[in-house]
Amino acid sequence: MMTRSDTILTSAVEAIGDTPIVELSRLTRGLDGRILAKLEYLNPGFSKKDRIARQIIEDAETSGSLYPGQTVVELTSGNTGTGLAIVCGVKGYPFVAVMSKGNSQERARMMAALGAEVVLVDQMAGSQPGQVSGGDLALVETEAQRIVQERKAFRADQFHLEGNTRAHLYHTAPEILRQTGGAFDAFCDFAGTGGSFAGCALAFKQFNPRILCYLVEPAGAAILAGEPVTQPNHRIQGGGYSMADLPLVSKECIDGYLQVSDEKAMQVARRLAKEEGIFAGFSSGANAAAALQLLNSTCKGKTVVVLLNDSGLKYLSTDLWK
Numbered sequence: 001m002m003t004r005s006d007t008i009l010t011s012a013v014e015a016i017g018d019t020p021i022v023e024l025s026r027l028t029r030g031l032d033g034r035i036l037a038k039l040e041y042l043n044p045g046f047s048k049k050d051r052i053a054r055q056i057i058e059d060a061e062t063s064g065s066l067y068p069g070q071t072v073v074e075l076t077s078g079n080t081g082t083g084l085a086i087v088c089g090v091k092g093y094p095f096v097a098v099m100s101k102g103n104s105q106e107r108a109r110m111m112a113a114l115g116a117e118v119v120l121v122d123q124m125a126g127s128q129p130g131q132v133s134g135g136d137l138a139l140v141e142t143e144a145q146r147i148v149q150e151r152k153a154f155r156a157d158q159f160h161l162e163g164n165t166r167a168h169l170y171h172t173a174p175e176i177l178r179q180t181g182g183a184f185d186a187f188c189d190f191a192g193t194g195g196s197f198a199g200c201a202l203a204f205k206q207f208n209p210r211i212l213c214y215l216v217e218p219a220g221a222a223i224l225a226g227e228p229v230t231q232p233n234h235r236i237q238g239g240g241y242s243m244a245d246l247p248l249v250s251k252e253c254i255d256g257y258l259q260v261s262d263e264k265a266m267q268v269a270r271r272l273a274k275e276e277g278i279f280a281g282f283s284s285g286a287n288a289a290a291a292l293q294l295l296n297s298t299c300k301g302k303t304v305v306v307l308l309n310d311s312g313l314k315y316l317s318t319d320l321w322k
C-alpha cells in the first residue's frame with residue numbers, strides 16, 4: 001500500500017495529520033491495562049492544532065467566507081496560531097495571532113518566524129506568567145475582535161467554528177480507529193476549546209457507543225464538572241479556561257470528568273520524556289495522567305486512548321524541564 005511518506009507532498013500543509021500511535025508500556029508498567037498515545041506533537045507546527053488550522057481555512061475557502069489575500073485573525077495560546085501561520089503562509093493569507101503574554105515566549109517567536117504578526121496582550125492585574133486564566137483570555141478576545149473590525153479580517157474562531165470539531169471527527173478519530181482497529185475502551189482529553197474532545201468523542205461513539213469518553217480539567221478549575229473554581233491560574237497551558245460552556249462540546253458525549261493537578265501533569269510529562277522518549281508539553285502530561293487515573297480506577301484492565309498535544313520544546317523556557 002502506498003502511504004503518504006512514499007510520495008512528494010505539494011506543501012507542509014499536506015504533512016498535517018497521519019501521526020503515529022504508540023503504546024505507553026513503560027509508563028503503565030505494573031498496572032493492569034494499556035494506554036495508547038497519538039503523537040500529535042509530530043505535526044509540522046509541533047501540535048494537534050495544525051489540524052484545525054487547515055480545516056478552518058479550507059472550510060472557509062470552500063464556503064467563500066475567506067477571500068484570496070484576506071487577513072486572518074485568531075486568538076491563540078500559541079498552537080492554533082502556529083498552525084494558522086503555517087497554513088496561511090503556504091496559502092498566501094496575512095495572519096495576525098493575538099496571544100496572552102502569559103503563554104510561553106517560544107510560541108510567539110515561532111509564530112513570528114513562520115510569518116505571523118504577533119500581538120501580545122497584557123494579563124489581568126494579579127495574573128502570573130505561565131498561568132493564563134479565563135479573565136486573561138477575555139482580554140485577548142477583546143483585542144482579537146478589535147483587530148478583526150479594523151482590518152476587515154476573517155476570524156478563524158476556534159471556539160465556535162465547526163471546522164475545529166470536524167478536523168478531529170474526520171481525521172484524528174478515524175486515524176485512531178484505523179490504527180487500533182477500534183480495539184479500545186476509553187478516551188480522555190484535556191479541554192481548551194473542547195474541539196478535540198468533541199470531534200473524537202462523536203466519532204468514537206458513532207463507531208461504538210460503549211467507548212467511554214472522559215473530559216479532563218485542571219484540579220481547582222473543573223467548572224464543566226460542576227466544581228467550584230478555586231484555582232483559575234493553573235499551569236496546564238492550552239485549556240482549562242473555566243468557561244462554563246464550551247459551544248463545540250455536546251454533553252451527551254461526556255461519560256465522566258477527570259481532574260489533574262499541575263504537579264501531576266508535570267510529573268507525568270517528565271515521565272513521558274524519561275521513560276518513553278516522548279518529549280511533550282504540560283497538557284500531554286495531563287492527558288496521560290488522566291489515563292493512569294482511569295487504569296487505577298474504573299478502567300482497570302482496559303485500553304485508554306489519549307492525544308499527546310504538543311512538543312516539550314514549546315516549554316523550554318519554563319520549569320517543566322528543570
Ligand SMILES: Cc1ncc(COP(=O)(O)O)c(C=O)c1O
Pocket residue numbers: 047049077079080190191192193194195196197237238239281283284309310
Ligand atoms: C497544548 C494544548 N493542549 C490542549 C489544548 C486543548 O485542545 P482543544 O482546544 O481541542 O480542546 C490546546 C488547545 O489549544 C493546546 O494548545
